[in-house]
Structure formats: structure tokens, C-alpha cells
Amino acid sequence: MPHDSAPADAQRLYFLDWIRICAFCVLVCFHTGLYYGPWAWHVKSAYAGPAIEPLLLLTSPWRMSLLFLVSGAASGFLLSKASDAKFLRERTSRLLVPLVFGMAVVVPPQSYCEAIEKMGYNGSYLDFLQRYLWADPGFCPGGDCLASPGWNHLWFVAYLWVYTVALSFTVAIAGRERLERAGRWLCGMLAGWRAVVLPATAIAVARAALFPRFGDTHALVDDWYNHAVYFPIFLLGALVAGQHRFWNEAARLRFAALALALGGWAALVCLHALPAEARDGPRFLLAMACVRGTCQWCTILAVCGFACRHLNIDGPARRYLTGAVFCIYIVHQTLIVVLATALKPLSIAPFTEAGVIVVLTFVGSFAMFEAIRRMAVLQPFFGVSPSRAAMAVRERATEARIAGR
Known part of the structure; x- marks a missing residue:
């Protein structure tokens, strides 16, 4: 397929896979940046400070919203090929199994490193794991409790499953035809300047109304601000998935979207640079909501636009990375935290250390994927789909058993 082809004639929107792949790569860099930035995180570098904050702000407003949009589009395509019950069953298996396994096996090393750094914990990992999995109340220094067990970065998987269930019930109640009409109506509504202004305004209103009260918790049950942003974006992706017009x-x-996104990012950096006494009050909160909403949506629109124009291409790399990306997401943050903790005593220069962490995280993530995809028993726990070759072998074996009866 030509590099500059629009997807209007394509059977599959390959650029959505490339967006997801690139977004997860951005997450590796972003989470490494959190180790060095001024914001709270599980472990912190001795070099942590505000210098890297502008780079964090470059991706912080939009990275997860973009993933929810693409995940919604993927759900929309899957729904068009399966019954409601089959869709829900397959998505539950695909999301809940890695989530539960991740909380029990993948996330605890992060919390162990956090307990060592923040609480001076000096017990063995096995002792910690036993206390952690049984929600030991002892990990609460000064009332700042360590979530045990917690989902850390896997909150995205939990939210995605909840939104998937909501979408499935919506389809069952409203019917597919009504949702298709809603998708066409949305495409007509989000045309021209409205494609920029309306979603950005909705995000800004949600932040102005809900963020001051509820904040950003990732705890699911009380995270009303994030739900007000992420679920509509997920639903938007599902509704416009097959609408090439959008x-x-x-x-x-x-x-135009890129220019507005960069302007929004520059304004966001300026707002964060204001002295603490100026970053309070309704005027500042309203300005922050408007700037963040603009930056958030316009970046998403720009990414989708450039990917649509230049990345609607298929090939072995896309197929391989599409199969690997969810597994890499599951394991990447644990690798970052463990590597950062292991490298900290060496006092390596921060830029060198950050580069080593990023490179080793990618190497370790791909190495784990290569191992997991060769072991069928582990594949469901890391969201790895069986290869077509393996599925064909199993199908032939099943056919042979049936024929032999």
C-alpha cells in the first residue's frame, strides 16, 4: 500500500495499530521520565527535579486518552464481527486474566521497591509478597498507604474492561443499527472547525467541573474526572471506527491540530511554571482546563491525522508489534522500577542512566514476549494471542482426533 494513501479504500485501518504501537512506546519513555520528574511516583531518582517537567507535559495530557480512543475503535471493529455475548466473553478473557495475574505477579516487584525506598522495608521479597497479597495494613507510614494489592499501571486494563462491558450492554440495549446511525451523525457533527472545538470544549468542561473535586485517582470507583474524559473518548472511537469520513x-x-497542540503545550508549560501562590483560584483552574483540553484533543486529532495519511501500511513489522504491544505494556513498568532501583547505587549520570533504563526495558520486554509467545500456558496471562501457525496446528490436531473416532 502506498505510504501516502488515505484509508478510505482500505479494508482495515492499519494506522490505528501503528498509533497503538507508538503510544505504548511513548509510555515507556514517559514512565522512565516520571522517575526523574517532580511528580509523585513509585520510586524516585536522586536527580529528580523540575527540569524534565516540560517533556512530561508534552505527553501527559493525551497519551492515555489516545489509547482509549484506539481501544474503542478496536472494540467497534470486533463488535462488527461477533455477537454481543462472544465479544464480551473474548474481551473479558483478554483483559481480566492479565489484570488479575498482573496484580498478583507482575506488579508486586514495583511495590516491593517502593516499600524499600519509602518505608525502609528490609524483609525478603517472599515475606513482602505474603504480606502484600493479604493487604497487610502495616504499609501505611504517616497514613500514606501502599496499595496492596494494587494495579499500578494496569489501571488502564481495568478501566478498559469496564468500558467494554458498558459498550456491550449499550449495543445490546440500543441495537447495532442505532449505534451505526449515531456514528454517522457524529462524523457529520465533527467536521471542519467543530472537529477541533467540540471535543476540546467537552474535555475542558469535564476538567473544570470535576478535577478540583475528584482529582486523578486511577482507583476506578471514585475517579469521576477521568471517567468523564476517557469513557466518552472510548465510545467515540467505537462509534467512528468504521467511518472513514472521521x-x-x-x-x-x-x-492545524498540530499547531494548536504545540501552542497548548507551550501554554501548559507556562502555567506550570507560575509560582505556587498563582496556581490557585478559579481563574487559574479555568485557564488550566481550557489549555489542557485544547492540548489533549488537538494532539489526538493531529496524531490520528498524520497516522491516517502516512502510516496506513501493513507489513511483517506491524503484525509482529501488534502481537507484542499488550505484553510489553503489562511488563514494562515493572522492568523500569526494578532497573531504576538496581542502578541507583551506581550513581550514573542521569541522561546516561535514563538511556540505559529505556533500552534495557525495551530489550527485556521483547525478550519476555519472545519467551511467552513460545509457551502456550503463559500466553493468556500476558495478553498474547496464539500465533496463526500454532492455531492451525491445534485445529489440524482436533480434526485428526475427530476423524479418528
């Missing part, structure tokens, strides 16, 4: 409009507006 993606082509994003491609048409990509340069």
Missing part, C-alpha cells in the same frame, strides 16, 4: 477529516485538519 479519519479523513482528521487527516485534513492535521496541521
Whole structure:
């Protein structure tokens, strides 16, 4: 497929896979940056400070919203090929099994490193794991409790499953035809300037109304601000998944959206640079909501537009990375935290250390994926789909058993 082809004639929107792949790669860099930035995180570098904050702000407003949009689109495509019950069953298996396994096996090393750094914990990992899995109340220094067991970065998987269930019930109640009409109506509504202004305004209103009261918790049950942003974006992705008009409009507006996104990022950096006494009050909160909403949505629109125009291509790399990306997401933060903790006593220069962490995280993540995809028993726990070759072998074996009866 030509590099500059629009997806209007394609059977599959391959650029959505590339967006997801690139977004997860950005997450590795972002989570490494959190180790060095001024914001709270599980472990912190001795070099942590505000110098890296502008780079964190470059991706912080939009990275997860983009993933929810693409995940919604993927859900929309899956729903078009399966019954409601089959869709829900397959998505539950795909999401809940890795989530539960991740909370029990993948996330605890992060919390162990956090307990060592923040609480001076000096017990063995096995002792910690036993206390952690049984929600020992002892990990609460000064009332700042360590979530045990917690899902840390896997909150995205939990939210995605809840939104998937909500989408499935919505389809069952409203019917597929009504949702298809809703998708076409949305495409007509989100045309021209409205494609930029309306979603950005909705995000800004949600932040102005809900963020001051509820904040950003990732705890699911009380995270009303994030739900007010992420679920509509997920639903938008599901509704416009097969509507080429929306993606082509994003491609048409990509340069304007990019300019607004960069302007929003610059304004966001300026707002964060204000002295603490100026970062309070309704005027500041309203300005922050407007700037963040603009930056958040316009970046998403620009990414979709450029990807639609230049990345709607298939090939072995896309197929391989699409199969690997969810597994890499599951394991990447644990690798970052463990590597950062192991390298900290060496006092390596921060830029060198950060580069080593990023490279080793990618190497370790791909190495784990390569091992897991060769062991069928582990594949469901890391969200790895069986290869077509393996599925064909199993199908032939099943057919042979049936024929032999």
C-alpha cells in the first residue's frame, strides 16, 4: 500500500495499530521520565527535579486518552464481527486474566521497591509478597498507604474492561443499527472547525467541573474526572471506527491540530511554571482546563491525522508489534522500577542512566514476549494471542482426533 494513501479504500485501518504501537512506546519513555520528574511516583531518582517537567507535559495530557480512543475503535471493529455475548466473553478473557495475574505477579516487584525506598522495608521479597497479597495494613507510614494489592499501571486494563462491558450492554440495549446511525451523525457533527472545538470544549468542561473535586485517582470507583474524559473518548472511537469520513477529516485538519497542540503545550508549560501562590483560584483552574483540553484533543486529532495519511501500511513489522504491544505494556513498568532501583547505587549520570533504563526495558520486554509467545500456558496471562501457525496446528490436531473416532 502506498505510504501516502488515505484509508478510505482500505479494508482495515492499519494506522490505528501503528498509533497503538507508538503510544505504548511513548509510555515507556514517559514512565522512565516520571522517575526523574517532580511528580509523585513509585520510586524516585536522586536527580529528580523540575527540569524534565516540560517533556512530561508534552505527553501527559493525551497519551492515555489516545489509547482509549484506539481501544474503542478496536472494540467497534470486533463488535462488527461477533455477537454481543462472544465479544464480551473474548474481551473479558483478554483483559481480566492479565489484570488479575498482573496484580498478583507482575506488579508486586514495583511495590516491593517502593516499600524499600519509602518505608525502609528490609524483609525478603517472599515475606513482602505474603504480606502484600493479604493487604497487610502495616504499609501505611504517616497514613500514606501502599496499595496492596494494587494495579499500578494496569489501571488502564481495568478501566478498559469496564468500558467494554458498558459498550456491550449499550449495543445490546440500543441495537447495532442505532449505534451505526449515531456514528454517522457524529462524523457529520465533527467536521471542519467543530472537529477541533467540540471535543476540546467537552474535555475542558469535564476538567473544570470535576478535577478540583475528584482529582486523578486511577482507583476506578471514585475517579469521576477521568471517567468523564476517557469513557466518552472510548465510545467515540467505537462509534467512528468504521467511518472513514472521521479519519479523513482528521487527516485534513492535521496541521492545524498540530499547531494548536504545540501552542497548548507551550501554554501548559507556562502555567506550570507560575509560582505556587498563582496556581490557585478559579481563574487559574479555568485557564488550566481550557489549555489542557485544547492540548489533549488537538494532539489526538493531529496524531490520528498524520497516522491516517502516512502510516496506513501493513507489513511483517506491524503484525509482529501488534502481537507484542499488550505484553510489553503489562511488563514494562515493572522492568523500569526494578532497573531504576538496581542502578541507583551506581550513581550514573542521569541522561546516561535514563538511556540505559529505556533500552534495557525495551530489550527485556521483547525478550519476555519472545519467551511467552513460545509457551502456550503463559500466553493468556500476558495478553498474547496464539500465533496463526500454532492455531492451525491445534485445529489440524482436533480434526485428526475427530476423524479418528
